[in-house]
Amino acid sequence: MHTWPVQDAKARFSEFLEACLVEGPQMVTKRGAEAAVLVPVEQWRRLQAAAQPSLKQLLLSDQARTRTLTPVRGSARRRPVQPL
Incomplete structure (x- = not known):
């Protein structure tokens, strides 16, 4: 990545932009x-x-956000529970 001092970037903006594109x-x-x-x-x-x-973006959003906050459940089986 080439580094430009701000004064060079301003003075030679067309060259600066072309370098970015190429x-x-x-x-x-x-x-x-x-x-x-x-x-x-x-x-x-x-x-x-x-x-x-x-x-912050999720909490301030007015759209439903449970899809992005709830993790996907695994396919593991539950172990059997012995009665007391």
């Missing part, structure tokens, strides 16, 4: 610290589709 994600630094990453839209959509909702 080479992949590009890192932007601000005062030497990593600040942001520019990624191609296809990769962004894949990342968004694979992301799980956070607990």
Whole structure:
């Protein structure tokens, strides 16, 4: 991943964008610290589709959320219970 100082990314944005589309994600630094990453839209959509909702998002959602919170039951058999 190529790293661009923010002033270079701003001054040469077309080149910055083209590098992202050809080479992949590009890192932007601000005062030497990593600040942001520019990624191609296809990769962004894949990342968004694979992301799980956070607990906060689930609790604030107005849609039914039991499907994502309830684990799938296994197919194991229960052991027999002896009468007392």
